[in-house]
Amino acid sequence: MERRLAAILAADVVGYSRLMGADEAGTLAHLKRLRAEVIEPKIKESRGRIVGSAGDSLLVEFASAVHAVQCAVEAQEGLAAHNASLPEDKRMAFRMGVNLGDVIAQDDTIYGDGVNIAARLEKLAEPGGICVARNVYEQVKGKLDYSYTDLGSHQVHNIVEAVRAYRVSRAKPTSVFSTKDMLALPEKPSIAVLPFDNMSGDPEQGYFADGMVEEIITALSRTRWLFVIARNSSFTYKGRAVDIKQVGRELGVRYVLEGSVRKAASRVRITGQLIDATTGAHLWADRFDGGLEDVFDLQEEVTRSVVGAIAPKLEQAEIERAKRKPTEHLDAYDYYLRGIASLHQLTRESTANALQLFYRAIELDPEFASAYGMAAWCAVIR
Incomplete structure (x- = not known):
């Protein structure tokens, strides 16, 4: 056995099982072509070495963190x-994670926590995205002119210490606002x-994450x-890489809340971090886990934690008074969130579809007032 320090890139295909179920032979041929024509040439250019390639996954070793991140981005x-030339259901997107760590080399492959953390970071990346560890970020931030977004600390499977993760992309954050649109901060928080x-x-499942955010916005608004x-x-x-300070200036806010939602089977995980947009400083970060039956409690916890971080000396009476559980029927709530996602598309067809989804939620729970309200709003839009 040989020990050495290495930069490790882990990658796999998003929704590979679904693609294989739809067209096994076509998916394998597509994966083989992408590896031969796109991925492996970039690995060779960046002086990387493939040390694992089981199924749709790929494990690559580099002597340099800069080369590893550059290879991932390119x-x-x-x-x-x-993918741009393919229909959406035929596209093959990868997630990638990069870590810098001590590894054990044996039998033409590598092992150890350095490899495991790279694999966990890959799972944190969005489809088509790249997630790197803090030690990688520290190595590349002054050498590669990319955009870096701090995703906060994550407790990942089988790793004792929390892992600080950063999202990486080539494009510098761009703004849809002009300079004259920059807003002054209001007097209240x-x-x-x-x-x-x-x-x-x-x-x-994007509708579920969007619906969760909308519920948190509503709760905070109370x-x-x-x-x-x-x-x-x-x-x-x-879907954009953003600079939090820029967001604060464009929207005229002191604080920005960002995070992620992971829904798997009957479990939900919400991670959030609160940032002072005037300084870029992290004020609070936390993770909330629970079953789908606890989803309203999780939303409440996120909301209360944000309020507590902004003004710890102010009483929590307002947020307690505003607490609501709109329905105990989880399927009804799922239809409700799907309806909201459809409604926001603002087309004749999406509004009609949203109305049917709200009606379905009402059928499952006739006491679900929010579903009636959103169905009424569909009528207003029509």
Whole structure:
């Protein structure tokens, strides 16, 4: 056995089982072509060495963290260009994670916590995205002119210490606002809740993450002393790498809440971090785990924690008074969130679809007042 320090890149295909179930032979041929034409040439250019390639996963060793991150970014760009010409159901997206750590080399492959952390970081990345460890970020931040977003600390499976993760992309954050649109801070505490990342591994679960954010925005809005930016403004940042200070200036807020939602089977995990947009400092970060039956309690915990972090000396009476459990029927709530996602598309067809989803929620729980309210709003839009 030989020990050495290495930069490790772990990658795998998003929704590989679904693709294989739809077309096994075509998926294997597509994966083989992408590896040969896009990924492996980039690995060779960056002086990397493939040390594992089971199924749809790939493990690559580099002597340099800079080379590993550069390879990941350029490979993802090549994959995005390839996918652009394909219909959405045929696209093959990868997640990638990069870690720098001590590894054990044996039998042409590598082992150890350094490898395990890279694999966990890959799971934190969004489809088509790259997630790197803090030690990698420290090595590359002054050498590669990329955009880096701090995702906070994560407690990952089988790793004792929390892992600090960063999202990486080539593009510098761009703004849809002009300089004249920059807003002054209001007198009372102000916050924007950015769209949470969908970490569920299924892009179609995006409605659930968006619905969770909307519920948190609504709950925060009930706190009279807190100025909360409306959903329509904060959701203009969805899917973009953003600079938190820039968001604060553009929306005129002191605080920004960002995070992620992971829904798997009957479990939900919400992670959130509160940032002072004037300084970029992290004020609070936490993770909330529970079953789907606890989803309203989780939303309440996130809301209460944010309020407590902004003004710890202010009483929590407002947030306690505003607590609501709209329904005990989880399927009804799922239809409700799907309806909200459809409604926001603002087309004749999406509004009609949303109305049917709200009606379905009402059928499952005739006492679900929010579903009646949103169904009425569909009628207003029509």
